[in-house]
Amino acid sequence: MKGLVLHDISKHFGGVAAVQNLSMHTEPGTITGLIGPNGAGKTTIVNLITGMLGVTGGRIEFDGCDITTLTARDIARLGVARTFQNIRLLKEASVIDNVVVGYHRHESSGTLANLLGLPSARAERVDFYERARKLMAMFDMGDYEHHPAAFLSYGHQRRVEMMRALATDPKLLLLDEPVAGMNDVEGEYLGRIFRRLADEGISVLLIEHNMRFVRSLCDHVYVVDSGCLIAEGSADHVINHPDVVQAYLGA
Amino acid sequence: MIDFFITYRPVLDQILIVTGLAFSQYIALRAGVFSLAPAGFAALGAYTGAVLHMTYGWPVWLALICSALFGVFAGALLSIPLARLRGVFQAIATLAFVQIVVSLSLYAESITGGAVGINGIPAVIKTSHLLVFFVVVTIFTLIMNRYAVGRAFDAIRQEETVAVALGISVAKYQALSFAISGGVAGLSGGLLAFNTYSITPEQFGFPMLITAIAAVVLGGRVSVWGPIVGAFILTALPEIARPLAQQRLLVNGVILILIISYMPMGIVDTFRRYLAGRRQTSTAANTDVRRKT
Numbered sequence: 232m233k234g235l236v237l238h239d240i241s242k243h244f245g246g247v248a249a250v251q252n253l254s255m256h257t258e259p260g261t262i263t264g265l266i267g268p269n270g271a272g273k274t275t276i277v278n279l280i281t282g283m284l285g286v287t288g289g290r291i292e293f294d295g296c297d298i299t300t301l302t303a304r305d306i307a308r309l310g311v312a313r314t315f316q317n318i319r320l321l322k323e324a325s326v327i328d329n330v331v332v333g334y335h336r337h338e339s340s341g342t343l344a345n346l347l348g349l350p351s352a353r354a355e356r357v358d359f360y361e362r363a364r365k366l367m368a369m370f371d372m373g374d375y376e377h378h379p380a381a382f383l384s385y386g387h388q389r390r391v392e393m394m395r396a397l398a399t400d401p402k403l404l405l406l407d408e409p410v411a412g413m414n415d416v417e418g419e420y421l422g423r424i425f426r427r428l429a430d431e432g433i434s435v436l437l438i439e440h441n442m443r444f445v446r447s448l449c450d451h452v453y454v455v456d457s458g459c460l461i462a463e464g465s466a467d468h469v470i471n472h473p474d475v476v477q478a479y480l481g482a
Numbered sequence: 483m484i485d486f487f488i489t490y491r492p493v494l495d496q497i498l499i500v501t502g503l504a505f506s507q508y509i510a511l512r513a514g515v516f517s518l519a520p521a522g523f524a525a526l527g528a529y530t531g532a533v534l535h536m537t538y539g540w541p542v543w544l545a546l547i548c549s550a551l552f553g554v555f556a557g558a559l560l561s562i563p564l565a566r567l568r569g570v571f572q573a574i575a576t577l578a579f580v581q582i583v584v585s586l587s588l589y590a591e592s593i594t595g596g597a598v599g600i601n602g603i604p605a606v607i608k609t610s611h612l613l614v615f616f617v618v619v620t621i622f623t624l625i626m627n628r629y630a631v632g633r634a635f636d637a638i639r640q641e642e643t644v645a646v647a648l649g650i651s652v653a654k655y656q657a658l659s660f661a662i663s664g665g666v667a668g669l670s671g672g673l674l675a676f677n678t679y680s681i682t683p684e685q686f687g688f689p690m691l692i693t694a695i696a697a698v699v700l701g702g703r704v705s706v707w708g709p710i711v712g713a714f715i716l717t718a719l720p721e722i723a724r725p726l727a728q729q730r731l732l733v734n735g736v737i738l739i740l741i742i743s744y745m746p747m748g749i750v751d752t753f754r755r756y757l758a759g760r761r762q763t764s765t766a767a768n769t770d771v772r773r774k775t
Contacts, residue, residue: 281647283643283646283647303646303647304646304649304650304651304652305649307646307647307648307649308649312647312648313647315643315644319641319643319644320641320644321636321637321640321641321644322640323636323640323704324636324640328633328636331633332633332634332636332637332644332648333648335630335633335634335637335648335649335650336648336649338630340629340630342630342631342658345626345629345630345631346622346625346626346629346631346662347625348625348628348629352629352630353629355629355630356628356629379758395644395648399648399649
């Protein structure tokens, strides 16, 4: 089966069940939403998918192969990219260097060639910087090429994270609250980019709080609360689901 | 002028060798490895070179190549047990490595000459050779920083989680940094042996370890000029301030405390950031103007 499939996964931290028997899947070419109140276990799910945490039970498949026990690095090399809820940039590096580091998966010149600066390494460097500039133009960040990443505004730092994730040329893109702290105009701009990425055949998994944003963008939505799946379906369907209303409003 | 050069030639030699050690330290720190091992690698390199030449009669150039290779080998080997350690734990483990090397060179008397060390080594390495070494190491480091290896080092140092999420093998690149760090320090040690007639275990103990790390912290950890400036100041200043030379360590200590307090990024990096900040302010202003008009 194409895309990402979670079969009944669980994660326990000591006695606390952060995720319980959760099943879901994402398909290439679609945007899947994952929503839930604070502490519902959304980021834990992202960490389980990317291999940063090991599952307690269940199975994770990606494009038909079992990735449950693979290391985070190997999962990344299969084409799974993510952004972080608490932004993680290379703070000492410039914006473009932050993006170029994302091309690591596509390096084909050898380690020795890179240590000695042989022509293959040079050509690759030129190519990566060129591609990074195109990516930056797409995110309207061309003016900030040599800006130190640490000094950017919050919204711009988020864009750098997304560009870095896209530089890996992923098949699955996990976005952990990508528009948090942005206004609607900025959010819509990014939303259009996400839609375009999905149209190009990437599976996008969007973890989000902003209901309006989810509603406008997601083809299919999963709702979690206290680590359990409480609803799934189209955005309009789940938003009116009584369990979802109760989880969000405590009514 | 000539007199000045002759008088200070030993100091210049020492600066160049300390720069080698500082580069070894810099390369480890660049990859996020808090290694204190350069002094240990230098000891291995110095004894390898001296023993191969003095005991086995190998030519100096071949002995020096072996100094570097043995450093690379020791670094790669050391990286295996240390792969799971981070930060201060790496520091303690590599400190233990230095202690082990120094004790071995003390106790393996039949090979190393024990506390007396190895004497009468021909001083065939002159300032000119050391200058070549200095230039080669500097260029090598510049190239390393520029391409894929430097990018991976930067990612691992600044955000290890991100490096992993991008598919970078932390174990591979940290092993690589240990190996290069070991090679550079091993060669520095070999050059030291053939520059100064004699080597003893105590040369490679705590003071050398502190000198290597202090040079990088003082000079700067990011720019290639950092270790060069740091090594120069640490070695030259006590010599130039002759009346203070007796209190050399005291002077070093005071300078270190002052610089760490007021320039936590080191002299070169602080200066570069200051320049970058000025440039940034002016381009930002220009961008704003363009946007408004």
